[in-house]
Amino acid sequence: MTPLDACRAARASLEDAFLGRRVPGAEIRAHLDSCLACREVEGALRTLGESLDSLPAGVAPESVLLRTQLAARAELAPHQLVRGSAGTLGRVLPTGFVGELLRLVGFATAALPLVLAWNALVIRLAGRLLAGFVPEPLLSVLAGAYLASVAGWLAFVYGSIPFVAHRRVQRTISEVTG
Amino acid sequence: MVLLQRGDPTAFERLLERYQRRLFGFLLRRVPSQQTEDLFQETWLRVVRARESFDPARRFSTWLFQIANNLSRDGARRSLVEARAQTRLQSEVQAPDSATVAALDAKLDAQQRLALLPDPLREVLVLRYFEDLGEREIAEIVGVPPGTVKSRLHTAVRVLRGAAGECDDSP
Numbered sequence: 632m633t634p635l636d637a638c639r640a641a642r643a644s645l646e647d648a649f650l651g652r653r654v655p656g657a658e659i660r661a662h663l664d665s666c667l668a669c670r671e672v673e674g675a676l677r678t679l680g681e682s683l684d685s686l687p688a689g690v691a692p693e694s695v696l697l698r699t700q701l702a703a704r705a706e707l708a709p710h711q712l713v714r715g716s717a718g719t720l721g722r723v724l725p726t727g728f729v730g731e732l733l734r735l736v737g738f739a740t741a742a743l744p745l746v747l748a749w750n751a752l753v754i755r756l757a758g759r760l761l762a763g764f765v766p767e768p769l770l771s772v773l774a775g776a777y778l779a780s781v782a783g784w785l786a787f788v789y790g791s792i793p794f795v796a797h798r799r800v801q802r803t804i805s806e807v808t809g
Numbered sequence: 810m811v812l813l814q815r816g817d818p819t820a821f822e823r824l825l826e827r828y829q830r831r832l833f834g835f836l837l838r839r840v841p842s843q844q845t846e847d848l849f850q851e852t853w854l855r856v857v858r859a860r861e862s863f864d865p866a867r868r869f870s871t872w873l874f875q876i877a878n879n880l881s882r883d884g885a886r887r888s889l890v891e892a893r894a895q896t897r898l899q900s901e902v903q904a905p906d907s908a909t910v911a912a913l914d915a916k917l918d919a920q921q922r923l924a925l926l927p928d929p930l931r932e933v934l935v936l937r938y939f940e941d942l943g944e945r946e947i948a949e950i951v952g953v954p955p956g957t958v959k960s961r962l963h964t965a966v967r968v969l970r971g972a973a974g975e976c977d978d979s980p
Contacts, residue, residue, distance in 0.1 A: 646966045650937050675970045682919040683938060683969075689837035691829050691849055699850045703821050706857045727858055 649676045732796040852877040930965035
């Protein structure tokens with residue numbers, strides 16, 4: 632081994648020892664005895680170690696612990712409600728599902744009056760436009776068919792909300808855990 | 810953790826009690842101090858929210874540090890101050906100058922030196938030196954191969970001792 636290789640190996644070992652908070656082995660010590668440059672590296676690492684070890688250990692303040700506990704309890708509460716009310720179903724639902732479901736149902740319900748008003752307007756205007764040249768019974772059939780298709784679409788949209796909520800919650804969980 | 814997954818309400822308190830010191834210490838060295846408390850709380854909330862996805866075959870501490878580290882990365886990305894510090898450090902690393910290094914040594918205490926480390930170097934150093942985790946576990950937490958962890962650890966040590974540009978050919 633050339634002196635260059637010996638120094639390179641010694642410094643890598645010194646760094647390993649530093650990172651593992653270990654004392655360098657006898658082989659490295661022998662090299663250090665004969666190499667001033669590597670002794671300087673060892674000294675620099677010792678100083679660095681003392682400096683890093685002087686950093687405060689850090690304890691979470693009581694207020695932060697309390698705040699964390701309260702926030703966690705609030706997170707756990709809806710889930711426990713689901714477990715209690717739904718039994719086996721609660722055990723298979725992911726955390727946060729109920730909250731997400733309620734949020735999406737809230738959005739969908741808020742939009743419902745607008746959707747109904749729009750469709751009522753469409754039926755009314757279409758009825759006026761077609762009244763002159765479409766017989767009355769056929770108009771009733773057309774209106775009924777339109778209403779049935781709207782009802783079908785609404786059933787599809789509202790029926791898919793639990794699946795959308797489940798998918799969104801699962802995606803959030805996988806993002807969190809990386 | 811298994812008890813928490815089963816809905817035991819006291820399980821969270823026990824986990825918090827057991828790991829709060831390690832997590833808080835990790836975050837204290839990992840992110841700017843003004844973010845520590847918020848990230849501490851957020852990490853635990855993520856643990857609660859994602860508890861169903863925890864694999865009991867894994868070590869809880871690895872999973873906990875992984876969540877905390879991911880959040881710390883997001884925090885670091887948002888920190889303009891840190892970005893500036895990194896840019897400054899990079900310019901110093903690229904053009905090593907003994908006077909600059911000596912000045913840095915004199916001016917910066919250990920906390921500041923840690924804060925000036927680029928994020929990929931700081932995360933592995935904190936996990937290895939302060940948390941005493943092995944390279945494989947660190948690799949799992951930060952999501953890189955163990956060889957990359959090892960290389961980053963040595964680079965971090967060299968940067969910290971002010972020898973980032975030191976050539977190994979100068980014994």
